[in-house]
Amino acid sequence: MSLASHHSAHVVGATVRVSPVDRTRHCRVPRYVKGCVGRVIDVRGSWPEPGRVLADGDLRPVVTYAVSFDAIDVFGEGEHVISMDLWESDLVTEEQG
Amino acid sequence: MTHHESDDHGHEGAFVARRLRSLEDSLVAAGIVGLDDVDEALDAFLSTARPSNGAQLIARAWTDPDFKELLLANGNSAVDEMGMSTNGPHVPHRFEVVENTAVRHNVVVCTLCSCYPMALLGPSPGWYRSLEYRARTVREPRQVLAEFGVELSDDVDIVVWDSTAEVRYLVLPRRPGDSESMSVDELAGLVTRSGMIGTSTL
Numbered sequence: 001m002s003l004a005s006h007h008s009a010h011v012v013g014a015t016v017r018v019s020p021v022d023r024t025r026h027c028r029v030p031r032y033v034k035g036c037v038g039r040v041i042d043v044r045g046s047w048p049e050p051g052r053v054l055a056d057g058d059l060r061p062v063v064t065y066a067v068s069f070d071a072i073d074v075f076g077e078g079e080h081v082i083s084m085d086l087w088e089s090d091l092v093t094e095e096q097g
Numbered sequence: 098m099t100h101h102e103s104d105d106h107g108h109e110g111a112f113v114a115r116r117l118r119s120l121e122d123s124l125v126a127a128g129i130v131g132l133d134d135v136d137e138a139l140d141a142f143l144s145t146a147r148p149s150n151g152a153q154l155i156a157r158a159w160t161d162p163d164f165k166e167l168l169l170a171n172g173n174s175a176v177d178e179m180g181m182s183t184n185g186p187h188v189p190h191r192f193e194v195v196e197n198t199a200v201r202h203n204v205v206v207c208t209l210c211s212c213y214p215m216a217l218l219g220p221s222p223g224w225y226r227s228l229e230y231r232a233r234t235v236r237e238p239r240q241v242l243a244e245f246g247v248e249l250s251d252d253v254d255i256v257v258w259d260s261t262a263e264v265r266y267l268v269l270p271r272r273p274g275d276s277e278s279m280s281v282d283e284l285a286g287l288v289t290r291s292g293m294i295g296t297s298t299l
Contacts, residue, residue, distance in 0.1 A: 029261070030208050030259060045264075068256075082257045084258070
């Protein structure tokens with residue numbers, strides 16, 4: 001594990017959208033947040049991304065982020081927050097305004 | 098073929114258990130692992146993986162403000178300081194402790210499989226690995242918690258942590274109000290595995 005040794009595209013506080021791409025390979029993105037918008041709450045570190053490891057043997061570390069989502073945005077109901085850790089390759093920057 | 102004890106515990110994971118056994122049999126047949134290697138590795142891990150490890154972290158955090166600050170800021174360093182390990186089977190995980198407060202309650206789940214900090218909590222309970230817990234906790238945590246006996250008032254926010262990557266989460270429960278005279282060991286004895294997952298207040 002290497003912390004902060006890889007350039008991170010997103011900063012804490014950034015708004016990000018989970019890629020809606022439905023990959024056919026192994027993927028650690030829960031289906032329920034695909035395409036959803038969340039907030040980066042921490043840069044967690046860099047690890048190999050399991051889908052790339054299994055598909056291509058690509059062991060290069062990829063930055064992961066803790067991202068928080070409001071339940072109302074994910075499920076259309078609920079007052080809670082769901083936080084999870086997502087690889088940078090599964091996120092896109094969400095332009096604000 | 099293998100000499101493992103029956104794992105017919107009636108869990109939904111029985112299919113996974115059969116596949117895993119088949120994989121193990123294949124590895125043994127190919128000479129990649131010895132028949133006893135898996136047992137030895139599991140025994141070595143499980144002999145040290147127990148919820149009292151996590152409880153020690155909690156009790157120290159309750160009684161030592163500097164340690165609490167370290168635990169919340171850098172869980173891996175705090176665990177190292179206690180002489181414990183969070184290591185999973187391959188790459189070291191990042192360990193994050195999330196604090197319950199008067200206005201926030203945290204609960205941990207792994208919707209994709211059933212990851213959790215086994216080194217600090219011991220083997221995971223069947224309910225944690227159930228499809229029901231994994232599906233419902235992210236969608237209706239307040240109801241799920243109520244079913245576990247955790248009734249939260251409306252002014253308490255709920256945060257659900259889905260362990261989707263290489264971070265493992267532990268909940269720091271709130272210290273009981275009438276515990277000032279208790280020793281660290283006595284405090285550790287109050288902390289449960291469920292409390293550190295978030296399905297109990299303690």
